[in-house]
Amino acid sequence: MDLTALFKMTYGLYVVSAEADGKKAGCIINTATQVTAEPPRMTVAVHKDNVTTGVIQKAGAFTVTALDMTADMPYIGNFGFRSSADYDKFEKYGCAESAVGSPYSPEHVCAVFACKLIDTVDVGTHYLFVGEVVDAQKLSDEEPLTYAYYHSTLKGKTPPKASSYQA
Structure with a gap:
């Protein structure tokens, strides 16, 4: 099997964040997807070992930029x-x-989505968090940053906790 075929999947770059018990957490992800329009829902994949994962679970909410x-x-x-x-x-x-009370940095961001956590699916190394979008705002007219641009132009690397990481 040629797992490099998965590199042909299109992705963006996002920050997912939450706050619970006074603890703010956030991390870069490349897997955030709108899954329904009515009601508006999205999913994010976050590595189980990330601090952000536990904070999302405690908060019962998350924000995606x-x-x-x-x-x-x-x-x-x-x-x-x-x-x-x-x-x-x-x-x-x-x-x-x-x-939803989650922190987010508005710098370098074209849109923000506030989500109430409605389900969690264990997908192995990651949890897939399903959220109902309770608020969405367009913050700029800038184009979204793609994962392909991150790799090809910014020369970014894929960290081991990324959902698309291959050793």
Whole structure:
């Protein structure tokens, strides 16, 4: 089997975030998808070992921001290559609060989606969180950042906890 065929799947880059018991957490993901229009629902895949996973479960809600083409590697590294366990990822780039009480950074973001957690599916190394979108806002007219652009132009790497990681 040629698993590199999966590289032909299209993805974006997103930050998924939540807050529970005073703990803010967020991480970069490439797997966020609208799954229904009425009611509006989306799914995100988050590695089981991420701090963000536990915070989403405790909060019962999450927020997804779609990164735009202005996002650079320092911004992506801030949310993608550090742990929320011992670092405030929102301090450097500003912090707003979504309609579900989740923190998010509005910088380098073209849209934000506030979701109430309605289901969790165990898919092996990751949980697939299903959320009902209770609020959505377009924050800019910038184009969304694709995962292909992240790899080809920004020369970004796929970390081991990414849903598309291959050793």
